[in-house]
Amino acid sequence: MKLAFACVVLLVLMTLSAAEDASPAFKVIEVQQTGGFAGVKIRNRITPDGKFTRKSRRGTAEGKLDAKEIKALLEAVAAIDWEKLPAKLRDPNVADDFVYDMHFVIGKKTHRVPVK
Numbered sequence: 001m002k003l004a005f006a007c008v009v010l011l012v013l014m015t016l017s018a019a020e021d022a023s024p025a026f027k028v029i030e031v032q033q034t035g036g037f038a039g040v041k042i043r044n045r046i047t048p049d050g051k052f053t054r055k056s057r058r059g060t061a062e063g064k065l066d067a068k069e070i071k072a073l074l075e076a077v078a079a080i081d082w083e084k085l086p087a088k089l090r091d092p093n094v095a096d097d098f099v100y101d102m103h104f105v106i107g108k109k110t111h112r113v114p115v116k
Contacts, residue, residue, distance in 0.1 A: 027105040035098045
């Protein structure tokens with residue numbers, strides 16, 4: 001479960017990563033997955049120390065990424081040029097698709113990345 005969450009976040013971050021300049025470390029990442037045929041709603045939250053919480057209809061799961069996963073996540077977040085993110089990453093006109101609404105808190109600024 002933690003690996004699946006980390007993979008989703010890392011894949012999206014790696015897709016967006018284009019900048020080479022380091023950015024400040026994030027304070028929190030929140031990813032909410034909604035949609036699909038069954039009306040899924042899953043909320044994930046991760047902090048820079050690798051602690052994560054996943055809330056869904058099935059309940060709450062908590063855990064911690066290992067050091068290698070934390071390092072990869074921090075590097076991916078630092079590699080993003082936050083000022084050049086596109087307004088949307090995909091056409092939202094797909095039936096029963098999932099929507100990922102991500103919030104990255106970096107310093108005093110919150111960056112919202114909707115992936116539809």
